[in-house]
Amino acid sequence: MNALRLALLPALVPLLFACTTVGPDYRVPDDAAIHAPAANGALLGTDSAAVSIGEVPNDWWRLYDDPKLDQLVQQALAANTDLRVASANLKRAIAVYHEVESENLPQGAVGASVARGQIAGEPLLHEEKIPVFNFGDVGLNVSYLIDFFGKLARADEAALAGAQASAAALDQARVVVAAETVRAYVQGCAATHELEVAEHQLALQNRGVEIARKMVEAGRGQPVDLLRAEAQSDALRANLPRFKAEQDGAAYRLAVMLGKPPSAESRAEYACHEEPRLTRPLPVGDGAALLKRRPDVRQAERELAAATAKIGVATADLYPSISIGASTGLSGILDHLGQGQTAHWTVGPLITWNLPTNGTRARIHGTEAGAEAALAHFDGVVLKALRETQTALSSYTRELERASALRDARDKAGEAARQNRQLYQAGRSPYLSSLDADRTLASTDAQLAAAQSQVALDQINLFLALGGGWQGAPKVEAHTMSER
Template sequence: MNRLALAVLPALAPLLFACTTVGPDYKVPEHAAVRAPEANGPLLGTQDAAVSVAPVPDDWWRLYDDPKLNRLVQEALTANTSLRVAAANLRRAVAVYHEVEAENLPQAAFSAKAERAQVAGESFLIKEKIPVFSLGDFGFSVSYLVDFFGKLARADEAALASAEASQAALDMARVGVVAQTVRAYVQGCAATHELEVAEHQLALQERGAEIAGKLVAAGRGQPADLLRARSQAETLRAALPRFKAEKEGAAYRLAVMLGKPPAALAEDAFACEEEPRLRQALPVGDGAALLKRRPDVRQAERELAAATARIGVATADLYPSIRLGASAGLSGLMGDLGTGPTARWGIGPLVTWNLPTNGVRPRIHAMEAGADAALAQFDGVVLKALQETQGALSEYTRELERNQSLRVARDDAREAAHQHRQLYRAGRTPYLSSLDADRTLAASEAALAASDSQVALDQINLFLALGGGWQNSPQVARRDGAGHADGHD
């Protein structure tokens, strides 16, 4: 052993025995928005009788007790193109994780080379031309990177967190697909309902116009009354194409959610007469359950974990890289391969240490800034989740109040129209009074039908904000078989 080796070994010895993992250990900061008591308490507005603090069920769409809807959702979860994209992204992230994980294993390589070559004589300080030879080189090597400073551990940690973030993105895609599928189905049901209401009101108005025509023919009515009745009938008829277009558009959207061309969806696959209704108070849970359930919150938390781990990966570049290796092989003339003079072998450590003048420290600062940005993004996602849920909850409960008032108004208008129609037929009131009552009823029926549709859509928006519907998707399997802890536990 030469003097240089003897001088270097004492300096490296402490490093060989000081195995550590550099960089910050990940945990959600105490000042993160997800830890705020207000974020984990009861949601505002849960005192309304229309909602409950019961846990949100995994398959929330089954609360409608609609077998056709259940079948459509399951078909969408199987065939939707957005889910196929998210699933492919997850497979790619898991493959990257396993690639990084493989760096912890010994690396082996085999090489074989045979060539007819002429070597330059001057490279051996020989002035004569060296004859052409048949040369061969066969060898096998194995090496193992000793992770003294945790670079591989941090890289593994970052890759796993990124894979789990992709899993959360897939879960978020499932939530969106379920909500959009249910929304398209409900919009088709609502359009059918509103179309039936409009057709019923049109039939009533046409009967009124027929009566007005008979009264005019008998000399008991005014021609102006007949014209008004016909005008009202045509006004009601003009609303029918809009509802038909909404029904057809909902069918087309539903077909795409199922991964089919619009023409491939049979009409009986989605036909329904009215919006599906909940038979119980809508369960919303509390803030703590919401933040654990929302996939976008989990995705942001995992991205923060990955960004934190990358600080350790960059920090490890400040320290030496130590690789243990061994190699053996044969090198020389093809005719002599296998003889003693052609055998070669070697064993020992390889230590490389790049001085921190190559941009390592700026790279560490960049990773730290990336972690700060990931924390800000995490806080923003948490606040947005709470805002979306509170807003959807408020819209739902207020629309229910409006719906109840419209229902009372519709019932009163129906009774008033019935009484005016009887009085007009008996000749006790002018036709204009009956026509005005019918107009009021038509407007009340249309407003109530539109409100019924909005209530159903508000329910879906609230379920979407609550973030349920992904729990049955497969999860990323860790090497140690354990899942990561929730970021705010």
């Protein structure tokens, strides 16, 4: 036995001094999309007077200066079901991290058993039958895995990065909940606004119908003019149910965002008649700030870190697993437990080494491919963030231009309709001209209302793309992941 120990000693000593962490150390690759100069520069379209390069505020919805809207967002952030799911996923990821982390601690086990039985005498060189005895066994085992090759360290890195990715997913859910709550509120406001415009135009057209009817009755008008006026009135009336349905849909979506059944909320509490508007240019920042702010970019980066750490976990299986253990206990006939002849103990190292024929190298190649996929996904998320922001910014500024042009058209159509109405009432112009002018006014007024609604929705799309709104979330993970 002494000779065996002496023979193993030269093999163990190098291992004691060769403690290392296998696998690649994580860093974002230099050729990753997030490092591209174009991704970190100024956003295209920031030369518009409607936007500024100022920093995006954390609670961006407060830029509307609408206390009712702010209250709704706060309620949604406290009760939304998607946030509850994301919060539970974060707690689960933190628990997994602590579970992996506990592998660095000594592992112990206590066992005790009692049995009645008979052992065979033949193996003990007894020819006679051995009597039946009551047997007892009590033992304590303690072991500690020495992390010579960093398998536990890499597993810790992977689990911590996974928990951080879940924290980023929670932040992303908060961003979406805030934006979708504001969107539902704005859609309700827009539907009410467009409904009021349609009702006003209908009332204006109904007055025209009455005038046409009186002209026909007085013999000064043609019945066909009355039919045309009534047809236009019916067409305008047909738009009203659509706007009322949009009101209902927005109210139902808002209630669900608040974590309530669609019929639970009183509409009077959040009713509004016009879309909220910004009082100053919309701040958008630049590309570098965008990529730091977007939680989905941070989530993808942490997933890349976890995938990289898993390469080290798999690589460590190529090397021996070394642990130090000790055990002690009592084993023997139950009546003799506690006497010297039943005591036993052991202490010493345990070395296990699986040959790489068990698929270890294939697992390493699999984790390397997983890291490549995670890098590609990370690049894709970065490019998607830039694309979404640029698209939303372009849509917003272009829709503002369209709304401005429609506002000029509406003003001119309104003046033309007023003058044609006066000429018709004075008998100096046919009714058809007045009807056409009113139809043009109704069309441009409806287009302007729709454009104003779209401007408000484009603002929300831009804020959503900018990724703000998560910074005020309580940092549960910062405290929980530091617990031991």
